[in-house]
Amino acid sequence: MMTDTIDPSRQVSSFVEESLAFAPVFEEFGIDYCCGGDVSLAAACDAADADIDDVRSELRTVQETETDESFDWESLSELTDHIVSTHHDRLREELPALEALVHKVANVHGEDHPELEAVEREFVALAEEMQTHIQEEEDDLFPIARKIDAGESLTGDEIRTIEREVEGFEDDHEATAERLERLSELTDDYAVPESACASYRSMLDRLAELERDTHLHVHKENNVLFPAVASTFGADT
Template sequence: MITVTEEAFDPDRRVSSFVDETLAFAYVFEDFGIDYCCGGDVSLATACEKANVDIATIRNRLRAVQESHDEESVEWESLSELVNHIVSTHHDRLREELPSLESLVHKVAEVHGEDHPELRAVEREYAVLADEMRTHIEEEEDELFPIVRKLDSGGSLTDFEVRTVRRELTTFEDDHEATAERLEQLSELTDGYTVPDSACASYRGMLERLEALERETHIHVHKENNILFPTVVSTLDADA
């Protein structure tokens, strides 16, 4: 867990490193539109400047979170443990949520599409997003994670497996960027998930679940881009 004091607080520290140690900090960054997953390699000072946020405000929010929450530390005994956590916490959740939410998005677009034509675009964008995310998690579990588990167990990787891992890491990071762009598009189409005055319970529920999907995906991607993938690379380099 990070202690945000004057001494520990460093504006040159990578944004992702804060969330590496305390997941609850992710919600502070979410609230201020600071990218800590795909764009988490920049310094906190740079991120605040990009988001047009006073860095002192972020410091105070981080401190408040630390003082009022039981922080969840992102610490894993092994690569295999982290991979298993990603599957059980994020992939399995997506397998349940994506089709259910897709049905709800379609229903809301059918009922309210005439008064809110942007809902047709939401439906189209979500359908592509859901399909891409389903493919992505299956490819990770079929192609990448088994080799990561073998690497973690001390098994010797073939040259082909090493090349496969390095290629897949780049591919999956590109997928994450595309996913972030689609989620951002959904946010823009719904005016930041703003609930219209005329919205029914289904409409409201759809927006709440879309927003939750965006936040949860940011944390999911953070664990892969900023923790899992760099650890795999450093392990491969050490074994080279």
């Protein structure tokens, strides 16, 4: 059993670095542990208007559970491979399929639910941006991470590429978070209308799952991968 370390001054992202099992608690309370995970638990609770005693209680319940959901990696190559296989490959499969479903639901139910036009527009932009983003990561940053793993020295251009790309990727993550938040708002936090058909329900379930998975995905990059890569040459992220 893990030691009770639910300290209000502890950085939010460190909880999920310790165990992925903490992530659903932060999702439940609307606490940003990925893009905004570099603040204290107390500050994060204030920002989310969440009762810190309730949050700490839920975190402690997870902490006292015997299951081990730690996110361990042995090398930068293993970490990048994990991100590709667990998140990037899933996005390549899910985004086109979900986009087709969003179009279908908007066409069928748009008259009764005019907000679906905005959902469709927001999701199409999100899907395009995310697919471009993950390909750029795999083309530009991940090969350099694997080169570091191999013990090869980086050129000045490669170091500048890391600094430039990491900053750009973090900006992309912020933009993605804003689009996901907009989708959540448009669907009233993915609430299912009484008249919703199976396709409508499936769309909302999959949008909610996309948001949850993207939060984990971004956490692994912003709070684990990027600092690990930057630390190899003394840069700050």
